[in-house]
Amino acid sequence: MTSETEAKPDSRLKVKIGTVELENPTILASGVLGVAAGGLISASNFGAGAVVTKTVGWKPRSGHPGPRVVGLHGDSMMNAMGIPNPGIRDYIPEIKAVVKQEIPVIGSALGTSPKEFARVATHLAKAGVSAVELNISCPHVGSLYLLGMDPDAVAEVVSEVVEQTEKQVPIWVKLPGSTDYPRLIQVAKAAQTAGAAALVALNTLPALAIDVDARRPLLGAGIGGLSGPAIKPIALRAVWELHNAGMNIPIIGVGGILTGQDAIEYLLAGATAVEIGTGVLTRGRAIFSKVCNEIGVYLTEYNIKHVSELTGQMAKFEVNS
Amino acid sequence: MTPNKTVKKNPAKLAHGLRPFVKPIQQIRQVTPRTKAFTLKATNIARTAVPGQFVMVWIPGFDEIPMSISAVQNSLGIVEFAAAKVGEATAALHRMKEGDLIGLRGPLGQGFKFPRSIDKGPLLCVAGGCGSPPIAFATEWAVRKGHEVHVALGATTRSDLLFQERFEEQAQKVIIATDDGSDGIQGTSVNAAAFHLDIDPRYSACLACGPEGMLTSLAELLSNYPIPLQVSLERYMKCGIGLCGHCIIDNHGTRVCLEGPVFDAKILRQTDFGQWKRDSTGKRLPIDASDESCEG
Ligand SMILES: Cc1cc2nc3c(=O)[nH]c(=O)nc-3n(C[C@H](O)[C@H](O)[C@H](O)COP(=O)(O)OP(=O)(O)OC[C@H]3O[C@@H](n4cnc5c(N)ncnc54)[C@H](O)[C@@H]3O)c2cc1C
Ligand SMILES: Cc1cc2nc3c(=O)[nH]c(=O)nc-3n(C[C@H](O)[C@H](O)[C@H](O)COP(=O)(O)O)c2cc1C
Ligand code: FES
Numbered sequence: 001m002t003s004e005t006e007a008k009p010d011s012r013l014k015v016k017i018g019t020v021e022l023e024n025p026t027i028l029a030s031g032v033l034g035v036a037a038g039g040l041i042s043a044s045n046f047g048a049g050a051v052v053t054k055t056v057g058w059k060p061r062s063g064h065p066g067p068r069v070v071g072l073h074g075d076s077m078m079n080a081m082g083i084p085n086p087g088i089r090d091y092i093p094e095i096k097a098v099v100k101q102e103i104p105v106i107g108s109a110l111g112t113s114p115k116e117f118a119r120v121a122t123h124l125a126k127a128g129v130s131a132v133e134l135n136i137s138c139p140h141v142g143s144l145y146l147l148g149m150d151p152d153a154v155a156e157v158v159s160e161v162v163e164q165t166e167k168q169v170p171i172w173v174k175l176p177g178s179t180d181y182p183r184l185i186q187v188a189k190a191a192q193t194a195g196a197a198a199l200v201a202l203n204t205l206p207a208l209a210i211d212v213d214a215r216r217p218l219l220g221a222g223i224g225g226l227s228g229p230a231i232k233p234i235a236l237r238a239v240w241e242l243h244n245a246g247m248n249i250p251i252i253g254v255g256g257i258l259t260g261q262d263a264i265e266y267l268l269a270g271a272t273a274v275e276i277g278t279g280v281l282t283r284g285r286a287i288f289s290k291v292c293n294e295i296g297v298y299l300t301e302y303n304i305k306h307v308s309e310l311t312g313q314m315a316k317f318e319v320n321s
Numbered sequence: 322m323t324p325n326k327t328v329k330k331n332p333a334k335l336a337h338g339l340r341p342f343v344k345p346i347q348q349i350r351q352v353t354p355r356t357k358a359f360t361l362k363a364t365n366i367a368r369t370a371v372p373g374q375f376v377m378v379w380i381p382g383f384d385e386i387p388m389s390i391s392a393v394q395n396s397l398g399i400v401e402f403a404a405a406k407v408g409e410a411t412a413a414l415h416r417m418k419e420g421d422l423i424g425l426r427g428p429l430g431q432g433f434k435f436p437r438s439i440d441k442g443p444l445l446c447v448a449g450g451c452g453s454p455p456i457a458f459a460t461e462w463a464v465r466k467g468h469e470v471h472v473a474l475g476a477t478t479r480s481d482l483l484f485q486e487r488f489e490e491q492a493q494k495v496i497i498a499t500d501d502g503s504d505g506i507q508g509t510s511v512n513a514a515a516f517h518l519d520i521d522p523r524y525s526a527c528l529a530c531g532p533e534g535m536l537t538s539l540a541e542l543l544s545n546y547p548i549p550l551q552v553s554l555e556r557y558m559k560c561g562i563g564l565c566g567h568c569i570i571d572n573h574g575t576r577v578c579l580e581g582p583v584f585d586a587k588i589l590r591q592t593d594f595g596q597w598k599r600d601s602t603g604k605r606l607p608i609d610a611s612d613e614s615c616e617g
Contacts, residue, residue, distance in 0.1 A: 032564055033574060035603040039566035042574025054566070060602040065410075066377070066385025067424070069560045071339025081559060084567070086604035097572070213343035214381045214422050281339075281564055285574070 008289070010296050013307050015049070015273050017250045018170050018197045020130050022049035022104055022273065025295075025307055026263065026288045029254055029277030030055050030108040030133065030174070031081060033285070037097035040105065043280075047289030050104035052275065053095060055135040057110040058120055060087040064221035070209050075258060075282040076228030078209050080221035083110060083141055088123045099128040106172065108133045110144065114157045118164035125169040131197065132169055134161060137176035139206035139225040148176035148203075149183055151190035162195035170197035172252070177205035177225065179234055181241045188242050192249050199242060200252045200275065202235040228278040232256030236269050243270025243312050258282055260294020267310040338562050341379050341424030342366065347399065349419055353481050356405045356451070357415055358391065363425050364398030366390075372459035373432030373528075373553055373583040376402065377561045379424030380417070384410035387558045387578075389530070390428060391454035391484070392461065400425065403454045403483065429561050430582050433459050433528050433551055435466065441525035443469035443493065445517055445548070447539055449510035449531025450476055453483035455553050455583075456530050464491045471517050471524075472496070475510025475531070479503035511538045524548045528583075533608050537595035540586045550586040557599050567603060570594065 013024035027050045033039030034054035043051050063084030071077050085091060098105050107124030109132055111117030121132045136157060137148035147153050154173065161171050173191040175184055188199050204225025209218040217223070235255030242251050253266030254275035263274045279287045295307060304310065348360045366376060370390050379385040388402040406415045417423065433455075436444070444463050448456035453474065460470050470491065475498040476482045482504060488495050497505025498513040506512060510531060518524075524546075529539050530553040543550045556568040556577040563579030570577060571592040584594075597605045 033566035033569070035566040035599070036569035036574070038569045038572040038574040039576075040574075041572055045573075054603070060604060062601040063559070065383065066559070067341065067379050067426070068385070069339065069562065069564065070341075077339060079560075081565060084559065084602050086600075086602045090602075090604045211341070211343055211424070214379075214424065216381050218341070220384065278564075281562065 010292065012299050012305065013292055013295060015308060017131075017252065017272050020050070020104065020170060024049040024292045025267070025273035026291050027106070027252065027273055027275045028052055028288070029275035030135065031079075032277040032280050035084075037094040040094075040098045041101060041103065042285055043288060044101070044103040046285040046287075047292055049273070050106055050130065051098065052106040052133055053091070053108050054085055055083050055108040055110045055138070056085045056088050056091045056120060056124075057083070057112075058088055058116050060090070061085055064219075066220045067218060068220060070218040070224070072209065072228070072230065074229055075278065076226065076230035076256070077278055077281070078207055078219060078224040078226050079204065080219040080224035082221060083135075083138055085110075088120050092123065092127050095124070095127045095129065104130040106131045106133050108135050108174075110135050111157070112143070114160035117157050118160045121161045121165050121169070121171070125165050129169060131172050132161070132165070133172040133174050133200055134158065135174055135203070137174050137203035139177060139204055139223070145176055145206065148187065149178065149180070151186040154187050155190040155194040158191050158194035158196050171195065172198040172200050174200040175202055175238070177202040177231060177234070177255075181238060184238055185241060185245045188245070188247060192247060196249060198250045198252060199247060200254060201238045201242060202231070202255050205231050205234065227255070229256040229258065232262060236265055239266055239271050240269040240314070257291065258287070260291050260298060263291050263295055264298055264310060267307065268312070268314040270312040272308070272311055338427055338429050341377070341426040343379070343422055343424045345420045345422055346417060347419065349417070352403060353483050355481070356403050356483055358401055358403040359414070359423075360399050360401045361423070361425060362398050363400045366400045366425060366428050367393040367395050367398045370400065370428040371432035372462045373455050374428040374430050375582060376400070376425045376427035376429065377558070378402065378404075378414070379426065380410050380413050381422065381424070383413040385424070385426070386410045387555075387561060389455040389553070390458055392458050405451050426561065430578055431580060433553075433583050435463055435468065436525040439467045439469075442523045443471050443525065445471050445473070445514060445524040445527040446492070447473045447510050447514045447527060447529040447531070448475070448483070449535040450481070451483065452529070452531030452535075452553070456528065457484040457487050459528050460488060460491050469493050473498070473510045473513035473517055475499070475508070475513055475535070477501065509535060511535055511542055514539060515542055518542075518546065522546050522548070526551065529553070533595055533598075543586070551583050552586055552589070553583045554581055554594065557601055567599060
């Protein structure tokens with residue numbers, strides 16, 4: 001039904017994020033294509049090593065009124081979807097349809113309390129997801145963003161989830177989009193201590209776009225989350241800061257990846273894998289196979305046997321203070 | 322300009338669909354008791370839009386909702402859409418006055434494909450209920466290209482027949498159907514289409530828009546004829562640009578906002594067509610003919 005190219009496997013690209021083994025390090029980011037099983041399956045067919053579901057909560061949410069997306073300069077954009085989701089019970093069939101195809105699925109969970117996070121995560125685990133990604137960081141759902149910037153609150157959520165899911169599934173924590181790197185490190189350390197198996201950096205950054213004719217924000221919710229190339233340097237630094245802070249759990253880089261080179265930058269900064277969202281707009285769903293091919297070309301050029309050899313391999317440097 | 326260039330491979334084009342053109346409403350006309358037609362000057366949209374494409378209409382302070390383009394006046398850069406009042410956002414739109422600002426993002430999606438040759442037989446255009454806007458645009462477009470066009474137009478009652486005069490002015494033949502028999506034959510737009518087919522079934526193609534129950538019965542009717550059918554679908558749309566996945570209708574990830582809203586009926590066989598729709602939360606609900614706000 002579509003003309004975009006399908007992926008070719010390349011054994012040099014296989015990665016392990018803790019216990020989760022993937023064919024390649026490109027992962028579909030949460031909130032993109034993920035409302036329906038078909039969207040997740042298509043990302044996998046176009047080469048994604050794993051797919052993250054739409055963030056799902058306990059109860060249904062309609063999300064924010066439109067406009068929900070707006071394009072900015074270049075390939076960057078903002079969104080204020082407001083995490084529409086049908087609630088975990090009605091979303092399970094979508095997840096199961098993807099799991100059935102032996103596609104590694106990461107379930108993105110949301111909750112209004114530690115207990116609710118845990119309940120959603122438990123349902124996701126039962127549906128057969130390979131890992132649960134806790135969305136403690138959506139910038140246009142105010143309560144979530146505040147949660148993600150509070151190390152104690154994050155620790156409480158992560159421990160409750162880890163305890164209730166009884167180690168049946170690894171718990172990843174998705175950090176808020178922020179340039180407050182010391183705080184991100186505190187939150188990440190709190191999450192790690194509480195039992196998180198991986199860190200995902202970053203979610204979109206809180207931002208504003210204005211229409212001068214209407215003299216109003218361009219998004220229905222007023223504020224929204226910035227994504228795409230505009231946030232890459234910020235998320236890249238966050239990955240590097242986390243890596244340097246001596247985290248001993250894998251880091252997944254996300255923000256503005258359009259090409260293999262972008263992905264390699266994240267790997268060099270300390271990431272084990274990457275997630276791609278907005279890039280789907282720019283390069284179509286085939287972005288996953290394209291980025292993989294581009295990483296493959298780089299490995300060949302520098303005679304590197306395996307993509308994991310790139311993680312954290314940027315030259316050390318001193319930060320002047 | 323060919324109607325069906327793939328948008329997804331052209332980021333520059335997508336950029337259009339990512340930012341609204343905010344313009345004053347030029348003209349508002351009450352076209353049926355519950356439908357108003359709005360015109361705006363949006364030159365970029367008027368220049369590139371083809372029938373079947375849609376725009377996301379931003380009603381500041383309320384919502385952004387998909388609307389089919391119902392006409393363009395290319396030389397004046399004018400775009401028209403026709404909105405039925407069904408809920409909060411469309412009610413807010415109906416309260417607006419000429420000169421008020423709204424935003425248009427688009428043109429979005431893929432439109433109808435017209436037969437290359439005008440000699441393969443006339444086109445059959447079928448519009449049921451609120452399905453008239455893209456069909457009116459398609460009719461005018463096809464007539465301008467030299468096609469002979471026959472129209473089947475249906476609504477619950479005479480006053481709800483949308484764009485009847487436009488169809489009667491443009492098309493060579495129009496058959497009207499109303500559920501209550503207040504105008505034309507008693508029945509639906511599908512019954513009107515069957516009437517056309519009984520007279521002479523040598524159509525080159527059939528283009529249709531309307532409630533999904535009507536589209537499925539039309540597909541059933543046309544399965545007895547060698548006439549390719551294209552239908553315009555409606556699904557809940559959040560982004561309109563193929564990113565969020567809310568409008569996906571099958572396990573291949575087919576997005577109504579990007580690969581549609583117009584589809585060849587053949588490829589809809591293994592999809593949610595006629596069976597399921599998503600609500601604003603993304604929950605799948607069975608399509609129940611009685612739920613549909615625009616009958617015909
Ligand atoms: C491609 C496309 C073209 C359309 N063209 C026209 C047209 O030319 N004329 C016309 O009158 N209507 C058209 N519609 C339907 C129109 O978008 C809805 O009637 C409108 O969004 C209702 O908004 P509301 O807030 O007034 O109603 P609500 O009370 O919010 O909803 C009423 C109904 O509209 C549907 N709806 C609401 N929001 C959306 C949305 N974002 N996307 C899709 N459906 C929605 C709901 O499913 C519900 O059934 C089109 C829809 C699509 C998808
Ligand atoms: C339309 C859209 C919806 C998103 N929805 C979610 C979501 O539901 N949950 C979440 O954790 N992140 C969500 N995100 C954030 C992305 O997963 C990702 O962290 C961010 O967009 C940065 O990556 P990118 O630049 O590759 O898009 C969304 C992003 C976009 C653009
Ligand atoms: S509405 Fe978002 S993908 Fe179609």
